[in-house]
Amino acid sequence: MSRAADVTARVLITLLAFTAIAILASICVFLVQSAMKSMGEVGLLSMLKGTSWYPTSDPAEFGFLPSELGSFWVTFVALLLSVPLGVAAAVYLSEFATPVVKEFGKTIVEFMAAVPSVVFGLIGLYIVVPLIKTSFHLDSGLTGMSAGLIVGIVCLPTIISISEDAMRSVPDDLRRGSLALGSTRWQTAVKIILPAASSGIFAAVMLGLGRAIGETMVVLMLAGNAGILPSSPFMAARTLTGTIAQETGEVMRGGLHYSALFTMGLVLFAWTFIINLFADAILDRQKKKWS
């Protein structure tokens, strides 16, 4: 009797475990299926390279380049802010902080990760946008720069906690050996810990990059969503995520515009998938290295 229950439970749990795979597979299937129409009629390459996005004019144009460039600028600014700041904070947490400070710092970082991005967007709208407008004498503060700065803050928890994890997983023997030879803590951090944890820190940056490319609400609220090709972060920009978020709700189901938005989603999906797969492989290797 209990043997039968055992088998039933095992089978049921294994079946439920397939759900995640099924969802991931359906995401691919639905994206590809809905994207087919535009890929057939416009062509993937000409969308990727097209410089103008006028989905509602006649003839309609479906170039992704304005959104791709916008995503690039926002991500660039975001990483420029969050990588140095995040890695430095992680070094302090892992190598210098006392246990109390460390516990406190990590709790705050965890808390930060739980704040919805739309709230960061609101803060950006009221604080960063006016600031950017006045300090750079722009007509509007809704620029790739404003969005990038806030997206950088959104990425910080990811970068801090994963690089701190990587540094912490370096065996203490290495640390003690270095300190015993008379190195200072900073020398130990730079010459021993950072090189040993470098692949994990790199993975942290990759995951931060994935987070930045995929961030939607902050960009929708702060980047300005203009259809131009932005040549600097001080111009209004639209991103892949912003374009999808703004237009999908209003477009005719099954039409070419609808399909083009799914192709854009597919491009975004492919990017983040590659980035995550890469980061995951690096983290996995790092874990094996020290265990």
Added chain:
Amino acid sequence: MGNGSSKETTPRKTGKATSSRVRALLRRETAARFITGAALALVVTVVFAIFGYIIYRGAGSISWEFIFGSPKDRMTQGGIWPAIAGTLWLVALTALFSLPVGIATGIYLSEFSNGSPFARFLHVAIANMAGIPSVIYGLFGYAAFSIALGFQKSILAMGLTLACVTLPVVITSTEEALKQLPIELRRASLALGATKWRTTYRIVVPTALPGIITGAILGLSRAAGETAPILFTGVAFFAATPTSVMQPSMALPYHLYIMATQPTVPAPKIVWGTALVLVGMLSIISALAATWRSRRRRKLTW
């Protein structure tokens, strides 16, 4: 980690013998400590500043009528109850769909998979699911739940979409919670003649429950704050307090977004009040979950 032992480990000044090289090293050590510490302090300050600013701007809006009333005068006055209720409905549905599957998958990965190739594949898939941008889940939910399954723009379609977003969080935290238990616990139960499944549901899962529940709460509070996945699957600028899962509804994060960016008449009081309610709700829930977990942890020691 040898924290707090820096005094012993940094080279000591030994009077005249302190060479300029050592002094330079010590200066660099102090500078590095200061700079990296300043980076952490900046991050912490930003978090406190954001919370402080939300409380400062939002506290004045909070009243009985704001929380339990309906919007009035083209959304510029009145309360946000339909949005709060909508978010509560969404969280309930998300929990209903994601927790059973997520916890079962976590149990499978920790207790039954034995590092099989399928389990390794599953790990990779879950890590990737966690990294998919939320707007992609929105596209998927729209195509799959709203259109293909015919749920249209409804709480049901939104709940299913948010469940997909939450699933990787629930799976990962369940697996982590289970893996923290010592192997002896399982061996003792098996040695007494319990089957694998009996061991799992009578011993392993109850012991790991605080961790599992905390993870579930964190996942659900993330779902409560998500905006992009519900943009196309059923969120409304205005809808009455929902009475069925087949209706569209309002939701707090969307209300915040739309009132902040596209108001016919600006209503900063509503915007900041909504922000405070959303952030307050999420912070209280996650603080409670974290405290409960650490209490339970202190009781159980191995």
